[in-house]
Amino acid sequence: MARLNPEQRAAIETTDGPLLVLAGAGTGKTRVLTTRFAHILLTGRAKPWQILTVTFTNKAAREMRERISLLLGSPAEGLWLGTFHALCARMLRRHAEYVGLTQSFTILDTDDQLRLLKQVMAPWQIDIKRWSAPGLLGVIQRWKDRGLTPERITPTEDSDFANGHARAIYTAYQARLKQLNACDFGDLMLHVTEILRTRPDVLAQYHRLFRYILVDEYQDTNTIQYLWLRLLAKHPEGPANICCVGDDDQSIYSWRGAEVENILRFEKDFPSAKVVRLERNYRSTRHILGAAAGLIAHNSERLGKTLRPGREDAEGKKVSILGVWDSDTEARMVCEQAEKLRAQGHALKEIAILVRAGFQTRAFEERLMQTGLPYRIVGGLRFYERAEIRDALAYMRVLSQPADDLAFERIINVPKRGVGPAGLQKLHAAARANNLPLTGGTKKLLEDKALKGKSAAHLRQLMEAFASTRDILAREGHVVAVEHLLEESGYLDMWRQDRSPDAPGRLENLKELTRALADFGTLGEFLEHVALVMDHDENGQDDYLSIMTLHGAKGLEFDTVFLPGWEEGVFPSQRTLDEGGLKGLEEERRLAYVGITRARQEAIIFHAGRRRIYANWQPSMPSRFLDELPDEHVIRHDEGGGFSQQGLNLSESVFDNGPIIARRRKDPMLEAAPALQLGDHVRHPRFGEGIIISADRHHVEVSFESVGTKRLLSSFIEKI
DNA sequence: TTTCACAATGTTTTT
DNA sequence: CATTGTGAAA
DSSP: OTTSOHHHHHHHHOOSSOEEEEEOTTSOHHHHHHHHHHHHHHTTSOOGGGEEEEESSHHHHHHHHHHHHHHHTSOOOSOEEEEHHHHHHHHHHHHGGGGTOOTTOEEOOHHHHHHHHHHHHGGGOOOTTTSOHHHHHHHHHHHHHTTOOGGGOOHHHHHTSGGGTHHHHHHHHHHHHHHTTEEOHHHHHHHHHHHHHHOHHHHHHHHHHOSEEEESSGGGOBHHHHHHHHHHHOOSSSOOOEEEEEOGGGOOOGGGTBOTHHHHTHHHHSTTOEEEEEOEESSSOHHHHHHHHHHHTTOSSOOOOOOEESOTTOOOOOEEEEEEEEHHHHHHHHHHHHHHHHHTTOOGGGEEEEESSGGGHHHHHHHHHHHTOOEEETTSSOGGGSHHHHHHHHHHHHHHOTTOHHHHHHHTTSSOOSOOHHHHHHHHHHHHHTTOOHHHHHHHHHHTTOOOHHHHHHHHHHHHHHHHHHHHHHHHOHHHHHHHHHHHTTHHHHHHHOOSTTHHHHHHHHHHHHHHHTTSSSHHHHHHHHHHOOOOOOSOOOOOEEEEEHHHHTTOOEEEEEEOOOBTBTTTBHHHHHHHHHHHHHHHHHHHHHHHTTEEEEEEEEEEEEEEETTEEEEOOBOHHHHHSOGGGEEEOOOGGGTOSOHHHHHHHHHHTOOOOOOOOSOHHHHHGGGOOTTOEEEETTTEEEEEEEEOSSEEEEEETTTEEEEEEGGGOEEO
16 A cells, blocks of 8 residues: 555555546556555455456456455465456356356357357358348447347337348347357356346345456447446445456547547436546556647547656657558567667567557468567467457367357368258258257167268267267366367368378477366366457566557557557548547547557557559558647658658667757658649659649549559649 | 459558 | 459369
8 A cells, every 4th residue: 555656555555435447558558457455355344256347358357366365475376357258158057047058058169159159150141242141240349248138129229220120130140049048248248147136046146246246448348248247236224345457548449339428427427426536547658648648638528537657767769650662661660669679778579569450460460470580479379269269169069068059060070971052051951850959860760870971980980980989078177088089070181181291380289179178177178268268368578569459559668669550541430430420530539549658668550652452552641640649749740741662761860869860751642642634744852754644633644664553642743 | 163363442540 | 452252164
């Protein structure tokens, strides 16, 4: 306590009644949460299992658990601490029968959901071009985010999608899930909330249990999570001891159903609520904070909060803005700077490249590979999303749940067993006719000798593999059993015979999977873990540079942060702008705010004059956010409108804040545009001289002497 | 049923 | 571009 500032202390000591803690970036939020947890225990207000602690990511949950263990001096076990979904899964296992599931229901991954939805959609003959299955799945998920069960969808809402059939398909989809004794991710929240809503006895049980509720990242909660929390928090007698921690300026998940309104409305929801603001930032330098604060001030709907430097010494360097010729130069310069930092003795772990969207990572990856700098793409293709891992998991699911039709469908023809769509239909028919799951139907057909040819032989072998594995499972445990199954089913052989270059890596991954399996007591525990915690600690804790999306970087911090791609259309993203309008823009701005505030020492922003998107080059203009950064906190290294080829010479100055090069770009397109006409002779810094062959407001097409015809932003060329 | 060739067609962010 | 889906031939 002694090491905390007065606001932090207030946030911890206000234990009873509703409390909203508005915690700006780097203001010691996690510390407050964990200390508060310990404080409640140590003052005897509650036992560890009487505190419900909800986080948004598995990582946050893990960290919190570790820090609480540290504070308590013993491993934190038996706590109700986890993500919304993990906690709901735990509750739903206890009360599954109330929503027509059994205690052993399966949780579907995205692949399964999609496959199932496609099957369900088939009878409607929806125009798949216009209403793709993933699109419709998104619609359903957003309904679930808002707590809308099929019966609650109003006709108005329905008609917007899939020619008015969306609600009917949703209904059918839910019915099919129930048949399969399965639920998707959204259902975890939806079902539990439904149970709490309709079963007062169950709700009362949790009211008795949870004396205190702690919620992290409250600004990211969606409607269903809000409803769930409110049900649990609103005790019939006495005020709710709910403490929500969040930052409206870091709300960046509205596309996933998050409602900033939840945090904006907190004081209305809980009338006696107290509000504590944490505004002292101990992470970043004064310039970084100034730049971030200046930027976020352009947003309108805010609770209002100003980050103040918590350390007196922290003047630091200004935020750098670098304009470069193209995206290749950008990648090169970022990597060179990173290399230089390492040469100066900085750890690569303290450097991050934060991008807006996944496709931007490739350029850096290629460059770093050439350079030989160790790097890691965080949150890219994750371990459990790889095909071979999902296949292996499907084998395990069938082993543990023979009725898991979706898993069986996934592996029935992997490796090839001569069972295509037609064969699968036959199995389905047999299963339905005998009221059996697919595995049962298959067995039946084999016994009846109703299958012929190689598919029969292969399937018989597969069923035998499962049968023998079950014996082994009982006798020798799940690790040996799974190894046996993958061997006997021919799955491992399939990859061993595969001559493609990534096959050895896949086998390696499968080995890693069986290794992870050993950390769990039973197969069921392992599968539950995988379904909910889709991440995996990869071995080796070397010093590597991180490349990740801005979303992925939330909650992390680094000494140096590179922020490439600050260009209109990329960041702010065109798509968000199109779909979300002003709200979308404000969310992008919050994302920019998150990005800048990840840096402890230094933030370096890049924008390129042109960028390769798919196969061809696209001209791009600097992000409007650059103009919103206050001049006293940034230093702009644009040269020649930001399109210099001598960017390398500039790089010296980036880190010592050398001479400020005059800022010439305001809106280059409009500045240069009027003077150009068809037939004009022009010069381009890179392509040399040419003649304009077409022109519109922003672009011109120029036939160059050396490189042929190019389409360019008119600001890049000069008339001769 | 599988395999191959070719076209099309999007590409944010994730529990 | 890189993946995914579609259609025709083996």
